[in-house]
Amino acid sequence: MTMWEYAPAPESRDIANLKAAYRPFVNGEFVDGGGEPLKTLNPATEEVLAEVGTANASDVDAAVKAARRAYERTWSALPGSERAKYLFRIARLIQERARELAVLETLDNGKPVKESRDADIPTAAAHFFYHAGWADKLSYAGLGPDPRPLGVAGQVIPWNFPLLMLAWKIAPALATGNTVVLKPAETTPLTALVFAEICQQADLPPGVVNILPGAGDVGAELVRHPGVDKVAFTGSTEVGKQIQRAVAGTPKRLTLELGGKAANVVFDDAPLDQAVDGIVNGIFFNQGHVCCAGSRLLAQESVVDELLAKLRYRVSTLRLGDPLDKNTDIGAINSAEQLGKIRELVESGDNEGAHRWTSPCPVPERGFFFAPTVFSGVQQSMRIAREEIFGPVLSVLTFRTPEEAVAKANNTPYGLSAGVWTEKGSRILWMANRLRAGVVWANTFNRFDPAAPFGGYRESGFGREGGRTGLEAYLDA
Structure with a gap:
């Protein structure tokens, strides 16, 4: 090939x-x-x-x-x-x-x-x-x-x-x-x-x-x-x-x-390929340096394996490197201090038993870079599920029912944004009325317009x- x-x-x-x-x-x-x-x-x-x-x-x-x-x-x-x-x-x-x-x-x-x-x-x-x-x-x-x-x-x-x-x-x-x-x-x-x-x-x-x-x-x-x-x-x-x-x-x-610790909720009837691109944009845009980043992926149990397989493949295609290269998808972490915070929280995820997957992309020897990382098997009590990482790190949790999805999404001191992925408009409205977030995106993420108010x-x-x-x-x- x-x-x-x-x-x-x-x-x-x-x-x-x-x-x-x-x-x-x-x-x-x-x-x-x-x-x-x-x-x-x-x-x-x-x-x-x-x-x-x-x-x-x-x-x-x-x-x-x-x-x-x-x-x-x-x-x-x-x-x-x-x-x-x-x-x-x-x-x-x-x-x-x-x-x-x-x-x-x-x-x-x-x-x-x-x-x-x-x-x-x-x-x-x-x-x-x-x-x-x-x-x-x-x-x-x-x-x-x-x-x-x-x-x-x-x-x-x-x-x-x-x-x-x-x-x-x-x-x-x-x-x-x-x-x-x-x-x-x-x-x-x-x-x-x-x-x-x-x-x-x-x-x-x-x-x-x-x-x-x-x-x-x-x-x-x-x-x-x-x-x-x-x-x-x-x-x-x-x-x-x-x-x-x-x-x-x-x-x-x-x-x-x-700050924020936004939940991106994916139901079993969601268009998974579209959702994967939304998840990638939600957490890896601007190296995850986004207050409203979708840093917690809540996936319905029946589709989590398929979704993770598609997500890992998509993340492996992201190009990390020179920010001035117009082909680059993931640039540099803003400072050595921020890179240290990201590494410390990622290490806590390893120590607390989450399963870490990191993109095999090459990382430059010089500069402040961190490869896109996805944690699965994450529990609500883990630091990577509770604290704002502000970097290219995604935590994946699962749910069975819409009520459980709402409970897990709202189990955070933050309330800036959230995303919902489903083909049912009624479910989107039901979720939006229950999610404690200033902005709820439906089948998209990180969409901004000067005419739309934003806040938490x-x-x-x-x-x-x-x-x-x-x-x-x-x-x-």
């Missing part, structure tokens, strides 16, 4: 226009930050990409004050139709620089360039287009006759979708008349700082958007600052709890989008982002 191999299809890193150094963005200008500079790494090669200036407490104060001035003197006073023009301009500039942003995102984050190119960057632009359309229609959003902006929004985003999470935060804030101070993740600040260039290109008034790179101390300083009216955070549940404690007792509004319950956070509902978090009706 002839075995066909994909020829390398590398994207040129020169397209990223990578600079040797980047600086914080305050009041419409790039400034020297008062924090210790950090070096951001390419997780696929462990090479230093650039030196990034970071902020300190005085920079946070300066950025919040700049945002306050812009809010009071300029931005909140603009008609919605004028704010919309800026958002449309930003969206078009993201499109025009899409290839540059995609390559830069892949270099800094480690995700395959085809995901940056085909998912992250287009969806980021779509969020600005969508929210631009709302800017002059807020009084028709069903959020009161005269909805008003809150003021200055302090926003902290994670490293798994750097530019996309920025768009999820900044687009609704600007559309509703707020100004922004945003802290990107410590390991992935580069596309946020290029976005600052886009703000300059769009002639956005100074102070409307401010970008402060740095570690967790910068985010903590921003959350605590008395000049911040609204805090939006996406990240770990542990940090989300710290933020909630810091904000408690203050008038600040808060939205949190935190319990330890997955509260509040919604996207859609008409997502505007409410930035308005005082």
Whole structure:
């Protein structure tokens, strides 16, 4: 039998226009930050990409004050139709620089360039287009006759979708008349700082958007600052709890989008080939660095053997390697620290008696890589069934009845997302009404649209982002 191999299809890193150094963005200008500079790494090669200036407490104060001035003197006073023009301009500039942003995102984050190119960057632009359309229609959003902006929004985003999470935060804030101070993740600040260039290109008034790179101390300083009216955070549940404690007792509004341990439920009447592709997309997209990843597969007992055979074959065809190769399916883990966490949890699965199967794909000797892994024979008490791994690791459990599937799916402190695979529409609706998750996908997974609200319950956070509902978090009706 002839075995066909994909020829390398590398994207040129020169397209990223990578600079040797980047600086914080305050009041419409790039400034020297008062924090210790950090070096951001390419997780696929462990090479230093650039030196990034970071902020300190005085920079946070300066950025919040700049945002306050812009809010009071300029931005909140603009008609919605004028704010919309800026958002449309930003969206078009993201499109025009899409290839540059995609390559830069892949270099800094480690995700395959085809995901940056085909998912992250287009969806980021779509969020600005969508929210631009709302800017002059807020009084028709069903959020009161005269909805008003809150003021200055302090926003902290994670490293798994750097530019996309920025768009999820900044687009609704600007559309509703707020100004922004945003802290990107410590390991992935580069596309946020290029976005600052886009703000300059769009002639956005100074102070409307401010970008402060740095570690967790910068985010903590921003959350605590008395000049911040609204805090939006996406990240770990542990940090989300710290933020909630810091904000408690203050008038600040808060939205949190935190961790998850989503169940992907496959019934015996599901189209198994379609379900396998949905399972693969649900857990191995972006190396499993997804809060709503379908990291628990609940398979009905009568089809679990057939489903596992199909799944293992499909996973064995995934290509792991250079994220800049357009043929790559699985890129690099974002950091050595995250790779260590994944390895530690996988080892716990081995020790607790689950059956581990790992793709036979070759793993590069250099860089932070982890081969796609599937655990079968998983019990509810095991750590791999309870804790968020945030990596390309799937835990497989079984069930006999729909009631058992619901009980096992809900047996988690999280509640961000879930998937249901069955040919019966009535069963999908029955399950969706009983699954404690903010989003339930039917015969698909990881489908997003700027018009659809997204968010969780319990330890997955509260509040919604996207859609008409997502505007409410930035308005005082």
